Amino acid sequence: MPGLLIKSSFFISVLLLSGCFGGGNYAPVVERQERVSTVPASHKVSAGETLYSISWRYNLDFRRLAATNGIRSPYTIFPNQKIRLLDSTKDNSRSNNQRQAVTPATKPTSKTTASSNKTKTSKPANTDAIALNRSTHPFRWQWPAKGKTLRGYSTKSAVHKGIDLQGKLGEPVHAANSGTVVYAGSGLVGYGNLLIIKHNEHYLSAYGHNRRLLVKEGELVKVGQKIAEFGDTGTDKVKLHFEIRRDGKPVNPLGLLPKG
Incomplete structure (x- = not known):
């Protein structure tokens, strides 16, 4: 009887372990819940990132982030550049010198379609070069999809x-x-x-x-x-x-x- 009890306990343990580490219900899908909620002191730019995507990642205003780092429109950033995330606009002059010291190996000239998954060089989203004409592009909210x-x-x-x-x-x-x-x-x-x-x-x-x-x-x-x-x-x-x-x-x- 003691031996049967030990075997049963072992069998139950195996089932619990397999339930925790295997099975379709535990697919390793990464959702937003797993993201770190705290904002670090700085962020190292990866290829493909823009100032807007970085500000979105950390829930920051892109204008304030640009000011903190002394980056002017059209907000050009480069891979491996260090972006300070803490709001310290009084240090803009020092930040601007650091930014100017960052020189890309080659000027970004390659174009990549949005549907491509290939690595691309960070480039500016030049929203100043092309101004929105509100007569043809009106400011009006509508639903992005019809689903419930x-x-x-x-x-x-x-x-x-x-x-x-x-x-x-x-x-x-x-x-x-x-x-x-x-x-x-x-x-x-x-x-x-x-x-x-x-x-x-x-x-x-x-x-x-x-x-x-x-x-x-x-x-x-x-x-x-x-x-x-x-x-x-x-x-x-x-x-x-x-x-x-x-x-x-x-x-x-x-x-x-x-x-x-």
């Missing part, structure tokens, strides 16, 4: 800063407002293939988990334009993760999107 809301915005959640919308693989994702694409890539953990659009000096919007990106960085997009396709990149199901931020801070999209 799977998950809403929550002020209690430190990680879910937007809404999730239902859709089928390959269905269209539309620009929720007119603006300029300031990031197109997959470098932000938990967002999959991501687009970030700058609408003016205050508002940015983001579209995550896309299967395919249809626009490039620096491209002007019009409200309602098809910019991507529904996918499941960076997550465990097909959906669109949509966020709006004002001055670097998340806001509830439902407060801006049309009712119904």
